[in-house]
Amino acid sequence: MTLIDFLLPLALTIAFEGAVVLVWGLRRWDLLLFVLVNVLTNPAAVLLHALFPGWAFTAALELGVVAVEGLCYDRLGYAVRRPWLFSLCANAVSFCLGFVVDILI
């Protein structure tokens, strides 16, 4: 795996989830939290997916990501409304749009 194999998914994830961030109204430090949380989870998720491909593990992995990010938003966020719901929605959007991009590429 090369650097681009990690950077591209991370960039796309931040872009896709960024749309949810804008709608959800995150501001200031919560924006930094959003970026750091994705840097924390996305490369690790990409690595684990490469090591253990398969729909069952991918589903479990995505749920794990939602849980980790939800925990971060809940415990560390300054003004993240409904942090667990935000994590679920943001990851659902990025997962589905990523699926579409994968088909189109």
Next chain:
Amino acid sequence: MKKVKNVFICLLSVFLLSMGLIPAKVHADVLIEIDDSFWRAHQKDCDYLYRSYTVNGDQGYAILWESPVSSRQEEVLVNGTSISTNWHYTDGKGETWCAVSTGEYSQGYEKISGWIKTSDCLVNPDYISFREAHEEEFVEYDPAYDNALAGLETVVLWTYPCSGKVKTDRMDAEGLRDRRVFDICWKDSKGRMWAFVGYCYGVRNTWICLDDPANPELEADESVIPRDAVVYPAAEDLPDAKSGVTGLAIAAVLSVVAVTLVLLWFFFVRKRRKE
């Protein structure tokens, strides 16, 4: 207003999630579609063509990849392994790949074991190989053979002239009595006339010997299709298939996670305690 916005976002998320769960519609046609994400994404760039190959990597083995763009290795195949495929793909570098068939099907889709470079294989001689070797020798059908199948109930169809490989020895001769099915002919070294049969009762791309149409014992002549390619010996020890993930990548990701955790602690835990 905020409540409406939140509800909208939830509904949008559920909708997008459900799109990913809906299985693709199966197209009802004669093409054998395969259960592979790369093929689905590049179907328009893939050529539907059945061919069989023998693995012939220069190191004694060849790699079966997850896809032509993946670094993940599915399997390592030793030289001499026979494979078959219905789909070929040529990448931007001009390398041709084929989807290796497993012979199994799932929900109407053929399952494949991976993708292999055709440059790591030798194509098993077939009607395409024969055409490539003898196309300039093809002649038009000779009406003198109009009665070649008279009195016969069944005839023999071959993979190509002098192949020694019978495609079927029970083809109904009635389907071939119309001379218009023979538009390409070829005469072998023994003076026997052969005719190409593009399609007959479900059997595609075969040849019939017009001078001896019912004889299934016609001997093979290996010189008909010259084999110039180097045949590499099979390796005794095969390497393990690689997942595409190196130790360096794992170390890098762990480092990023560690640094990020430190940043999170610095900006969102320590800072808050001070406040």
